[in-house]
Amino acid sequence: DADVTQTPRNRITKTGKRIMLECSQTKGHDRMYWYRQDPGLGLRLIYYSFDVKDINKGEISDGYSVSRQAQAKFSLSLESAIPNQTALYFCATSKTSYNEQFFGPGTRLTVL
Amino acid sequence: KNQVEQSPQSLIILEGKNCTLQCNYTVSPFSNLRWYKQDTGRGPVSLTIMTFSENTKSNGRYTATLDADTKQSSLHITASQLSDSASYICVVASGGGADGLTFGKGTHLIIQP
Numbered sequence: 363d364a365d366v367t368q369t370p371r372n373r374i375t376k377t378g379k380r381i382m383l384e385c386s387q388t389k390g391h392d393r394m395y396w397y398r399q400d401p402g403l404g405l406r407l408i409y410y411s412f413d414v415k416d417i418n419k420g421e422i423s424d425g426y427s428v429s430r431q432a433q434a435k436f437s438l439s440l441e442s443a444i445p446n447q448t449a450l451y452f453c454a455t456s457k458t459s460y461n462e463q464f465f466g467p468g469t470r471l472t473v474l
Numbered sequence: 475k476n477q478v479e480q481s482p483q484s485l486i487i488l489e490g491k492n493c494t495l496q497c498n499y500t501v502s503p504f505s506n507l508r509w510y511k512q513d514t515g516r517g518p519v520s521l522t523i524m525t526f527s528e529n530t531k532s533n534g535r536y537t538a539t540l541d542a543d544t545k546q547s548s549l550h551i552t553a554s555q556l557s558d559s560a561s562y563i564c565v566v567a568s569g570g571g572a573d574g575l576t577f578g579k580g581t582h583l584i585i586q587p
Binding site: 366388398402403404405406407452454459460461462463464465467468470 | 516556563578579
């Protein structure tokens with residue numbers, strides 16, 4: 363079984379809809395991250411969490427919110443989706459900030 | 475501002491040939507440098523992670539080098555295979571904290587038969 367899983371893998375939605383992307387991990391890591399990837403722009407950090415009670419904004423948090431329900435679960439929400447949020451979204455975990463990150467398989471989100 | 479620049483943006487080589495990808499960074503303070511491989515439509519997977527004191531690290535046919543003085547790293551792929559077709563991302567970590575990670579935009583490598 364994969365160490366980091368994301369659901370759904372693909373989602374098409376309409377402008378204004380609320381969307382939740384979910385991430386689960388079995389690596390036992392405290393640190394979890396949400397990134398979006400756009401062609402030509404690389405990976406950009408949306409939110410990160412060092413533990414259940416510690417959540418921080420990343421480079422591009424506007425229009426997004428997160429919830430850390432447990433050590434193993436970190437959800438990303440788009441309260442009112444807009445077309446420029448169409449992107450590939452990745453969840454990642456790491457043991458510490460100095461260790462490698464383990465990425466999930468990604469969620470391809472299309473907002474019409 | 476911390477930056478990571480990768481070159482070339484894209485590269486096409488024939489199967490069996492070697493290639494070298496470049497990463498230049500202006501990140502301070504420096505903690506470590508990572509290379510990731512990302513297959514199309516999938517999440518990045520770590521290839522190597524190098525600290526200040528390491529100047530070469532291998533993972534199979536992948537060899538990464540680091541020159542901390544010139545702030546340059548390279549990823550050399552030997553005897554390329556079709557499965558090496560992917561994007562290769564250089565990431566530099568600086569002194570802790572999630573926002574201490576600076577990502578390059580990647581090099582898109584295509585291996586042709």
